[in-house]
Amino acid sequence: MEEHRHITIYDIAEKLNLATSTISRALKDHPSISDKTIKKVKKTAEEMGFVPNTLAAGLRGNKTKTIGVLIPTITQPFLSSLISGIEITARKSDYSVVIMQSHDSYNDEVNMARSLFKSRVSGVICSLAMETKNTSHFDQFSANNVPLVFVDRVPKGYNTFRVVIDNYAAAYKAVKHLIDQGCKRIAHITTGSEFGHLYNERKRGYIDAITEHGLTLDDNLIITLKTMTYEEGVRASNKLFDLKPIPDGLFAPGDLLAVSAVQTAKKRGIKVPEDFAVIGFNNDPISEIIEPNISTITHPAEKMGSAAASIIIDNIEKRREDEAKEITFLNTEVLIRESSKKL
Amino acid sequence: MEEHRHITIYDIAEKLNLATSTISRALKDHPSISDKTIKKVKKTAEEMGFVPNTLAAGLRGNKTKTIGVLIPTITQPFLSSLISGIEITARKSDYSVVIMQSHDSYNDEVNMARSLFKSRVSGVICSLAMETKNTSHFDQFSANNVPLVFVDRVPKGYNTFRVVIDNYAAAYKAVKHLIDQGCKRIAHITTGSEFGHLYNERKRGYIDAITEHGLTLDDNLIITLKTMTYEEGVRASNKLFDLKPIPDGLFAPGDLLAVSAVQTAKKRGIKVPEDFAVIGFNNDPISEIIEPNISTITHPAEKMGSAAASIIIDNIEKRREDEAKEITFLNTEVLIRESSKKL
DNA sequence: TAAAATAATGCAACCGATTGTGTAAAGAAA
DNA sequence: TTTCTTTACACAATCGGTTGCATTATTTTA
Numbered sequence: 001m002e003e004h005r006h007i008t009i010y011d012i013a014e015k016l017n018l019a020t021s022t023i024s025r026a027l028k029d030h031p032s033i034s035d036k037t038i039k040k041v042k043k044t045a046e047e048m049g050f051v052p053n054t055l056a057a058g059l060r061g062n063k064t065k066t067i068g069v070l071i072p073t074i075t076q077p078f079l080s081s082l083i084s085g086i087e088i089t090a091r092k093s094d095y096s097v098v099i100m101q102s103h104d105s106y107n108d109e110v111n112m113a114r115s116l117f118k119s120r121v122s123g124v125i126c127s128l129a130m131e132t133k134n135t136s137h138f139d140q141f142s143a144n145n146v147p148l149v150f151v152d153r154v155p156k157g158y159n160t161f162r163v164v165i166d167n168y169a170a171a172y173k174a175v176k177h178l179i180d181q182g183c184k185r186i187a188h189i190t191t192g193s194e195f196g197h198l199y200n201e202r203k204r205g206y207i208d209a210i211t212e213h214g215l216t217l218d219d220n221l222i223i224t225l226k227t228m229t230y231e232e233g234v235r236a237s238n239k240l241f242d243l244k245p246i247p248d249g250l251f252a253p254g255d256l257l258a259v260s261a262v263q264t265a266k267k268r269g270i271k272v273p274e275d276f277a278v279i280g281f282n283n284d285p286i287s288e289i290i291e292p293n294i295s296t297i298t299h300p301a302e303k304m305g306s307a308a309a310s311i312i313i314d315n316i317e318k319r320r321e322d323e324a325k326e327i328t329f330l331n332t333e334v335l336i337r338e339s340s341k342k343l
Numbered sequence: 344m345e346e347h348r349h350i351t352i353y354d355i356a357e358k359l360n361l362a363t364s365t366i367s368r369a370l371k372d373h374p375s376i377s378d379k380t381i382k383k384v385k386k387t388a389e390e391m392g393f394v395p396n397t398l399a400a401g402l403r404g405n406k407t408k409t410i411g412v413l414i415p416t417i418t419q420p421f422l423s424s425l426i427s428g429i430e431i432t433a434r435k436s437d438y439s440v441v442i443m444q445s446h447d448s449y450n451d452e453v454n455m456a457r458s459l460f461k462s463r464v465s466g467v468i469c470s471l472a473m474e475t476k477n478t479s480h481f482d483q484f485s486a487n488n489v490p491l492v493f494v495d496r497v498p499k500g501y502n503t504f505r506v507v508i509d510n511y512a513a514a515y516k517a518v519k520h521l522i523d524q525g526c527k528r529i530a531h532i533t534t535g536s537e538f539g540h541l542y543n544e545r546k547r548g549y550i551d552a553i554t555e556h557g558l559t560l561d562d563n564l565i566i567t568l569k570t571m572t573y574e575e576g577v578r579a580s581n582k583l584f585d586l587k588p589i590p591d592g593l594f595a596p597g598d599l600l601a602v603s604a605v606q607t608a609k610k611r612g613i614k615v616p617e618d619f620a621v622i623g624f625n626n627d628p629i630s631e632i633i634e635p636n637i638s639t640i641t642h643p644a645e646k647m648g649s650a651a652a653s654i655i656i657d658n659i660e661k662r663r664e665d666e667a668k669e670i671t672f673l674n675t676e677v678l679i680r681e682s683s684k685k686l
Numbered sequence: 687t688a689a690a691a692t693a694a695t696g697c698a699a700c701c702g703a704t705t706g707t708g709t710a711a712a713g714a715a716a
Numbered sequence: 717t718t719t720c721t722t723t724a725c726a727c728a729a730t731c732g733g734t735t736g737c738a739t740t741a742t743t744t745t746a
Contacts, residue, residue: 008731008733009732010732010733018695019696019697020696020733021696021697021698021733021734022696024732025734025735032693033694033695052461052732052733053461053731053732054461055401055463055733056731056733057732057733057734058701059399059402059701059702059732059733060700060701060732060733060735061735064398066441074426074427074430075420080418081418083442084416084418087443088444094458096443097441098440099426100430101427101431115439118394118395118397144349230632263632286629286632289573289629290632290633291606349702351702353703362725362726363702363703363704364727366703367704377724377725380725395702395703396703399704399731400703402703402704402730402731402733403704403705403730403731404704404731405731
């Protein structure tokens with residue numbers, strides 16, 4: 001295991017009595033280099049164990065073939081699938097993926113954005129931290145022509161690419177499904193977030209579905225949580241089950257919450273779905289394992305990651321015009337399983 | 344959103360009538376620069392919006408402050424927690440983390456290792472692909488003094504850092520616990536892997552615990568699976584439940600398998616833990632949500648990631664001697680929950 | 687066969703920060 | 717005041733590919 005210096009194109013050039021420019025071009029099949037030379041150079045490079053130095057190339061060309069990913073956390077099924085999609089797509093075009101977790105902290109997000117910028121990433125994919133209200137820390141990317149794609153948790157009124165689902169429509173579909181199953185008093189769990197936010201959109205979908213189908217909106221059936229943890233879900237569920245006539249349905253904007261509701265119901269002897277139908281959101285792995293397994297809304301995490309990565313790459317390679325920062329909507333579907341199937 | 348060229352130390356140097364070397368040193372508080380100059384330089388850099396170019400620094404110093412992570416997939420709770428630990432620790436020392444997924448493919452792993460090497464990562468953390476028998480594709484790192492840490496799925500007889508748990512001991516403890524609960528015919532699910540592999544170590548622990556406590560080893564109680572999916576787990580469980588006297592306990596080397604067994608048991612009217620006690624492995628989130636919740640072995644994923652990252656960083660910053668490529672063992676504990684509590 | 691056109695390769699600047707060495711300026715000791 | 721130290725900064729090479737332009741070799745056309 002002796003340490004040996006990296007082989008460079010200079011070494012190859014010297015050995016073959018050629019110029020480094022020729023080596024550089026030969027290695028990437030430049031048309032102005034003869035086939036004979038190309039073959040010879042590649043063979044020698046191989047023999048000498050040449051490994052191109054990405055840094056040098058990146059410095060010269062000011063592009064790093066690296067995508068920065070800035071998300072709240074990677075230990076959530078949705079987000080880890082998202083990254084998986086990004087990574088797979090990036091890799092196909094030989095891009096690397098660097099990950100940073102904001103842990104939903106605004107300050108961390110700001111610092112990490114800076115850090116990504118410093119490392120000259122070729123593009124950035126971001127799902128905003130919960131705390132983030134202001135997105136000016138992303139201006140550095142736009143100002144320097146670094147493609148930026150927001151995914152899932154996107155800012156409003158910021159002119160960049162966005163890859164999202166239609167949260168309003170998805171929520172509407174979910175609630176509509178419960179109504180179709182005969183539910184009359186449908187509860188909802190949400191989180192206090194400003195207008196336009198994903199959870200707010202879902203809430204809007206819930207409200208509209210209720211009112212547009214002749215049901216009455218009951219504020220007592222809407223529980224607002226600060227954090228969407230399992231424990232909080234249990235608290236919320238208990239609150240709902242303490243109501244005089246308990247609700248007969250629940251639209252939870254996340255599967256973990258749905259699970260907590262189902263389990264709390266079971267503990268209190270409330271039958272799911274007969275007495276209490278539940279539909280979640282995301283199609284997390286757990287939703288199909290729990291018993292009864294949970295109806296949910298599919299959330300194409302991996303596809304979203306893939307789409308985001310494609311936008312970045314196409315934009316860099318200029319296969320796509322970068323005039324319009326369009327929004328990409330991906331499809332969601334109602335996945336009916338046991339927890340909501342009354343009929 | 345006009346595009347503006349990046350500000351460099353040359354720009355600062357020109358503005359202040361100083362040499363770039365002075366700027367460079369001033370920015371990092373070099374002792375040979377006067378405080379006055381340092382202050383002036385930093386202020387100007389700030390004003391001009393200077394962002395250091397990591398690439399240039401990396402090229403010059405041949406170090407990138409980047410840790411490459413090469414793992415089978417990130418969508419497994421254990422591995423995403425591992426990455427989380429790596430990222431958090433790396434970030435504290437201002438290191439970036441690039442992720443690649445081998446998807447348990449040997450070829451992908453080889454290519455990705457190359458790719459990481461090309462991008463001159465400062466260190467590599469790897470959990471081996473299932474397919475991987477041969478680790479020569481990691482020689483390039485050792486040969487060039489790039490610290491390499493294997494985590495969890497580590498190769499045998501390869502002189503690098505390793506961060507692992509004692510799989511043998513953990514399995515032994517798990518089975519011992521079942522025995523303590525009164526189990527006599529304990530089943531085990533495993534996968535066909537060579538000697539020294541993690542699953543094999545767990546199997547060894549299982550076998551020794553059985554034999555050393557006066558129980559008889561029964562080959563029919565050991566099911567070997569190709570892949571450790573939920574569906575395969577159901578198949579394995581059904582096989583076990585088809586035996587004349589069914590086993591009265593199961594040590595599953597993963598929580599998903601344990602869950603599949605518990606649920607299959609319930610479907611067949613077998614009571615858990617009364618008729619069939621189950622203990623899993625990893626302490627995946629699902630294990631404490633499922634009902635009955637599953638006893639398991641804690642697997643300190645995030646700590647392992649943290650430890651691995653620390654080894655890399657300490658090694659680079661030479662805070663640690665890099666002579667001995669020691670093995671770091673992290674603790675595991677038996678987490679007793681409902682699925683195994685007979686007493 | 688000379689001139690023109692094309693192909694193949696070389697030269698050298700460049701990307702931006704780092705750092706060993708050299709030098710001028712300022713202060714201390716003689 | 718002169719000499720010796722420090723202190724503070726400048727010079728210039730370096731990391732390793734990349735690329736515009738110049739030059740030489742080869743082939744085609746006149």
